[in-house]
Amino acid sequence: MSIPAFDSTAVSRLTRTDFEDAARSIAQDAVLTPMLPHFQDGNFQGIHLKAENLQPLGSFKIRGAAHVAGQVGTMGSGRIATASMGNFAQGLALAARRRGLGLTVHVPENAARIKVAALHRLGANVVEHSFDAWWQIMATRDTGADDGLFVHPVCEQAVIAGNGSIGLEIAAQLPDVATVVVPFGGGGLVCGIALALRACGHRARVVAVEVETAAPLAAARSHGEPTDVARQTSFVDGIGSTRVLAPMWPLLNALVDEVAVVTLDEVRAAMRAAMLGNHLLIEGAAGAALAAAARWSGSSSVCAVISGGNIDPDVHAAEVRALGGA
Amino acid sequence: MSIPAFDSTAVSRLTRTDFEDAARSIAQDAVLTPMLPHFQDGNFQGIHLKAENLQPLGSFKIRGAAHVAGQVGTMGSGRIATASMGNFAQGLALAARRRGLGLTVHVPENAARIKVAALHRLGANVVEHSFDAWWQIMATRDTGADDGLFVHPVCEQAVIAGNGSIGLEIAAQLPDVATVVVPFGGGGLVCGIALALRACGHRARVVAVEVETAAPLAAARSHGEPTDVARQTSFVDGIGSTRVLAPMWPLLNALVDEVAVVTLDEVRAAMRAAMLGNHLLIEGAAGAALAAAARWSGSSSVCAVISGGNIDPDVHAAEVRALGGA
Numbered sequence: 163m164s165i166p167a168f169d170s171t172a173v174s175r176l177t178r179t180d181f182e183d184a185a186r187s188i189a190q191d192a193v194l195t196p197m198l199p200h201f202q203d204g205n206f207q208g209i210h211l212k213a214e215n216l217q218p219l220g221s222f223k224i225r226g227a228a229h230v231a232g233q234v235g236t237m238g239s240g241r242i243a244t245a246s247m248g249n250f251a252q253g254l255a256l257a258a259r260r261r262g263l264g265l266t267v268h269v270p271e272n273a274a275r276i277k278v279a280a281l282h283r284l285g286a287n288v289v290e291h292s293f294d295a296w297w298q299i300m301a302t303r304d305t306g307a308d309d310g311l312f313v314h315p316v317c318e319q320a321v322i323a324g325n326g327s328i329g330l331e332i333a334a335q336l337p338d339v340a341t342v343v344v345p346f347g348g349g350g351l352v353c354g355i356a357l358a359l360r361a362c363g364h365r366a367r368v369v370a371v372e373v374e375t376a377a378p379l380a381a382a383r384s385h386g387e388p389t390d391v392a393r394q395t396s397f398v399d400g401i402g403s404t405r406v407l408a409p410m411w412p413l414l415n416a417l418v419d420e421v422a423v424v425t426l427d428e429v430r431a432a433m434r435a436a437m438l439g440n441h442l443l444i445e446g447a448a449g450a451a452l453a454a455a456a457r458w459s460g461s462s463s464v465c466a467v468i469s470g471g472n473i474d475p476d477v478h479a480a481e482v483r484a485l486g487g488a
Numbered sequence: 489m490s491i492p493a494f495d496s497t498a499v500s501r502l503t504r505t506d507f508e509d510a511a512r513s514i515a516q517d518a519v520l521t522p523m524l525p526h527f528q529d530g531n532f533q534g535i536h537l538k539a540e541n542l543q544p545l546g547s548f549k550i551r552g553a554a555h556v557a558g559q560v561g562t563m564g565s566g567r568i569a570t571a572s573m574g575n576f577a578q579g580l581a582l583a584a585r586r587r588g589l590g591l592t593v594h595v596p597e598n599a600a601r602i603k604v605a606a607l608h609r610l611g612a613n614v615v616e617h618s619f620d621a622w623w624q625i626m627a628t629r630d631t632g633a634d635d636g637l638f639v640h641p642v643c644e645q646a647v648i649a650g651n652g653s654i655g656l657e658i659a660a661q662l663p664d665v666a667t668v669v670v671p672f673g674g675g676g677l678v679c680g681i682a683l684a685l686r687a688c689g690h691r692a693r694v695v696a697v698e699v700e701t702a703a704p705l706a707a708a709r710s711h712g713e714p715t716d717v718a719r720q721t722s723f724v725d726g727i728g729s730t731r732v733l734a735p736m737w738p739l740l741n742a743l744v745d746e747v748a749v750v751t752l753d754e755v756r757a758a759m760r761a762a763m764l765g766n767h768l769l770i771e772g773a774a775g776a777a778l779a780a781a782a783r784w785s786g787s788s789s790v791c792a793v794i795s796g797g798n799i800d801p802d803v804h805a806a807e808v809r810a811l812g813g814a
Contacts, residue, residue, distance in 0.1 A: 219527075471767030
């Protein structure tokens with residue numbers, strides 16, 4: 163018994179009903195997050211924040227994790243496994259615990275200790291690997307052990323369907339939205355949202371956002387296919403890999419209307435604006451979306467997807483202070 | 489033409505329909521704020537946050553302000569006046585601008601400059617008075633000028649009805665809530681919420697929260713009537729006056745089930761917990777509600793009303809650092 167292999171064509175055919183089913187299946191796990199008007203100095207320029215940093219565990223990832231856990235539960239398996247740096251796995255651990263499923267998480271040895279500790283607290287079994295061995299699991303879906311159905315954190319139909327529930331909510335909360343701006347990490351979030359918007363007949367422009375320190379999607383678009391890019395580490399740790407995952411490329415190529423690349427200082431300014439204007443702690447990836455949203459604001463409604471809030475408040479404060487060399 | 493004088497008996501008879509009408513009248517001004525499960529270190533103890541800090545201008549006050557502005561609009565007056573330290577007036581200015589109403593705000597000369605500047609930016613006419621002259625306006629509702637219908641920030645039926653829309657949302661979002669914990673400033677918030685809960689047949693315990701540096705409601709309850717109390721200034725500036733307003737006492741006496749008084753360190757810890765657990769910047773008054781909520785958590789559902797987020801992020805960080813003398 164196994165989850166069907168990832169098939170981007172099948173994913174591209176997800177229907178409105180599929181996304182509605184996903185939304186129902188995660189209703190006990192995820193919050194219906196608000197769509198918040200974003201004021202700067204008392205002025206409103208048409209930007210709204212879809213505040214996924216308010217989810218349990220601080221990011222949208224609970225949605226896909228809960229939906230896949232629910233599907234596995236109905237398949238009769240009592241055990242699941244995943245490979246993750248930690249964020250997706252935390253969501254899966256919370257959702258699995260709620261459903262009485264056993265979970266094994268395969269992590270690279272450089273995974274953040276705080277995330278590994280959180281996984282233990284949530285009752286998951288954690289197995290560490292060298293980075294190369296871990297990457298092999300991500301590429302092959304083979305953990306080398308009989309530890310249950312394997313769930314991929316990105317290339318997984320049910321995960322993308324769960325993420326898509328955000329698209330349904332955007333269409334309902336902001337029906338006249340002209341542009342939806344989404345951080346690009348692995349592509350599961352932007353594809354899920356774009357597919358759900360299209361499935362309910364919505365024509366909003368979908369913009370994927372990267373940060374200047376690592377922009378593999380912009381490179382893939384100029385190149386015509388995924389290609390390696392350089393990557394500098396920064397406080398923006400939720401997005402920015404060195405290459406677009408091959409199985410995601412057909413979806414990304416078809417669904418993303420534009421790619422925006424923002425600077426670290428634009429991200430810092432956006433993090434500051436979300437704190438002052440909306441009283442929200444948002445992480446760098448989410449700040450990138452808000453920063454890019456300003457490029458489409460003014461006459462029409464823009465939605466910035468605030469993917470998460472998992473940044474140390476002291477790091478947040480230091481980055482905001484670093485803005486403009488102050 | 490004038491708004492009827494404040495009559496606490498009439499207020500106590502507000503019906504579910506009145507609150508539903510209020511909710512409808514402010515739908516374009518206020519956000520339907522989420523009810524967020526509050527996790528601490530991955531554990532959930534039954535506490536939920538009604539996140540009114542996510543409202544435009546960062547507090548619940550937009551609700552009452554928008555509802556009263558809407559009512560004045562239907563009375564055919566093009567001009568309104570209020571007396572306020574600035575928070576309520578900002579909400580009223582935003583709501584009045586949207587409805588094409590002229591607004592004059594009477595402020596004491598010690599009102600925060602940042603709030604006065606915000607009022608100007610929102611298009612209000614601002615008149616400054618000595619504190620004593622300003623207090624006279626608050627007590628008599630007479631501004632000494634022909635500047636339109638006078639709207640009181642606390643003792644005003646439509647303001648309380650607007651605040652009550654929060655109670656309807658709590659009843660819908662968390663039907664099994666056993667305890668609702670609300671910061672006590674002037675009483676308009678806790679009375680509005682309690683009345684709306686009762687109007688829809690909800691039996692939740694209603695707790696009003698004060699901070700140790702100024703607790704006039706606890707004093708009024710022991711004394712049997714409003715009485716003067718000492719007040720120390722602190723970073724908790726949204727609650728804590730020196731005496732319960734006489735017109736509010738009958739309502740408070742009838743509607744508040746319990747009063748909780750919390751320490752400044754409890755408030756600091758709650759502000760920190762909201763930032764780490766929910767990625768929310770919350771002000772001291774709201775922190776007081778979250779701090780008190782822990783006293784009723786465990787077996788049953790508790791809702792802490794997060795009244796606002798209007799605290800300077802640097803002050804927030806300094807207070808959190810001051811916690812436990814660290």
